[in-house]
Amino acid sequence: MERYFKLKERGTDIRTEFTAGLTTFLTMAYILAVNPIILSETGMPKDALFTATALSAGLTTILMGVFANLPFALASGMGLNAYFASLVLSGPLKDVPNGWQIALTCVLFDGIIFLIISSLKIRTAIVNAIPVNIKRAISVGIGLFIASIGFINAGVVKIVDNSLTAGDFTNPQTLLFVFGLVVTGIMMYKKIKGALLLGILVTSIVGWIYAGVIGVDVAATYGIFEPAWRNLLSVPPSVAPIAFKFDFARTLRVSMVPVIFAFFFVDMFDTIGTFIGCAQKAKLTDENGNMDPKDTTRGLLTDAIGTIFGAFMGTSTVTTYIESSAGIAEGGRTGLTSVVTGLFFVMALFMSNIFTSIPSAATAPALVIVGLLMISVIKDIDISEDWTEAIPAFLAITTMPFTSSISEGIVLGIVSYVLLKLFTGKAKQISLTMYVLAGIFIIYLIFR
Template sequence: MEKLFKLKAHGTNVRTEIMAGITTFISMVYILAVNPAMLADAGMDSGAVFTATAISATIASLCMAFFANYPIALASGMGINAYFTYSVCIPMLQAGIADPWKIALTAVLVEGLIFILLSFFKFRESLVNNVPANLKYGITVGIGLFITFVGLQGAGITVLSSSTLVDLGKVVSPQFALAMLGLIIIAVLQHYKVKGSILWGILATWILGMVAQGLGWYVVDVEAGVNSLFPSFEGYSVIPSLPNFFAFDFSYILNNLSTFIVIVFSFLFVDLFDTVGTLIGVADKGDLLDEEGKLPRAGGALMADAVGTVVGACLGTSTVTSYVESSAGVAQGGRTGLTAVTAAVLFLLSLFLSPIFLAIPKFATTPALIYVGLLMMSSVKKMTFDGDMADVIGGFLAIIMMPFTYSIANGIMFGILSWILLKLFTGKAKDIPLVMWISGALFAFRIFTML
């Protein structure tokens, strides 16, 4: 372990890394339930998608561990899977196109291959390392707010409002109350410096939820999306469904090239900047950036993302990307690829123990996401809010646009575009690196495709 992951050099040990890996996995295991359900709306077999999601997450996380030695796990990305289903596949279904998911998987494959080429030419690595410092810290803070918002939604603490967009949920609901209690548990354990406090907080919240279900406070209503908190092995099969191997449709490209290019670019854009933001945010909180604020071995980390996407497409799932929930494991002390290996092993085991993993509710991971959001918010202390207005406005927009538009990529887009424009308008064009010019052009094209 020491030779592979250099644990001592990173100030960690096997126990800490394994605990961190378990924490990361539990924080993102919801993808095994959400992704199959979402892609089923696109006409795919949910069992096959479950298998593809678990295997691709395993392979991609192992690539991250051995290519870059970072404590970051990967899986099919949230948000981009919604685009896959509701913006690509369903409109095609409505237009009478059979099996549009095969076309979407082809676009994901092409996107992954382009990413591999970009990684070889070090474009993505250059982007990670040339983002201005204030913008990097703003991205970290924005991601902290974003995952906090995700956590609050998962427990019904924040709910939809027709008049104000968001509102406070039902305080007396078990999900709301137990999530807040779980946060208090994590805080108390942190105060007493208990190892694995975030993981124990998640498990304690889940156990309290099962007690609440047993007492009749937590009422199961499957139609309303309120599932039992007890693992169910009814209809369980040890052998999982086979994935859709190489289910591509290249014939569509011949007659619909421009449409296909737009689909590929949309996948490319979201994955590129979500990954960049996640790497910067998680690395900043794990003290993995060097003295110049750059990310060592960024190329390996980005290659893991690209390989994961290609593997995922070949297995039959949407774009695989680095998960911001990895910050939960980093907050738990994870500093090396052993954390990612642990998460990978658990994803593999989930193929055969899915009832257990899928029984963990979102409200049980809410305390972890809120606490990690708090930790990531601390990067705001490193930011400067006077001086160069490009740095000030760029960093600020990165912070606010992520949670308020529900997209890491949008936060980076507005942060970088405002930074470039303010550099131009203040006579500092020579300070703009080439990679930022290229990013600005990509953002401009992205906005054009949204018109």
């Protein structure tokens, strides 16, 4: 195990990797409950979706660990699952019988295109072509984005009529978050090993006890759930109703090309952004912010395989999760972290009651602290005098949390970088790949 995962070489050990893997899982476990809720609106059975979500996340994350040796976890992507549902409920597939089968086929094509591009190392070339300041900005932007997820999950920030507003600090969910943030912060200050994981566990226990005191109905209202201890073990529902349910005849139409491209575009650049941000935090990059080309290629191949496998199982796009940074913050540096995370997802198939009962307010403090840790690279961004470097970096940083999209931050960062360099006499600093990307992004911004 030491030789395979290169534990000593990356300055870690089995205990640290286990703690990191469990931490990543706990910060991602919400997807087991949320993904089936979102996709079931399309008419897909919720029980089968739970199994598909857990199985695709578990097996692809294990593959990421074993094949790519990276501490990155995968699952059905938030945002992409909402887009999947919107296609069927209000988009071009509205009122189409079993429209979810067409959407699922679009996800399959997205994965196949990904696999081809990753095999040709085009995605690796794109990652390496992004300037170092933009890469650092992506890491900072992801940090702010993941912190915003934590604040929203805790009720500190609310979305009302598509606008952000302050939450209610008398809300039990928000109070639980404050408790968890203080407890976790104290443990971080005292440099207690596994502080993020311990913070999640302690806060969950307090949430469960509180839920038991005030009653299940009230607890559910505030997003704090009482674990179903009496039914600890359960048999996973079958995925047969949704697995391999493709509809190629109705998908192979010109009208579906934009849909496939949308899946492809968002998935591709969300993944690239996550890779860059998490790799920098895990110290797996060189001075130019580049990972080992072999690790990058294998990681991106795994991500593409995950999308295809997820489509086979019957779920929306499986992609690399920014919550992987929580495990990285706990010291995860190798694929062993991913193997542990994946195994917990597989275990969740048989213990869904306990894992889906972890309060979102209990994992929110970890996300906020991880956000803090990820923005630390902002000090390395050169914004002293060169505005052609500073402005693109700032746009990449700020648009990610404001638009809730990693890909949007990358788009605006790269387009502004190329335009500023081009019109300030610094065209020689722009690579051919950056010109191509900027052209594609401009077309995307105009016609999306």
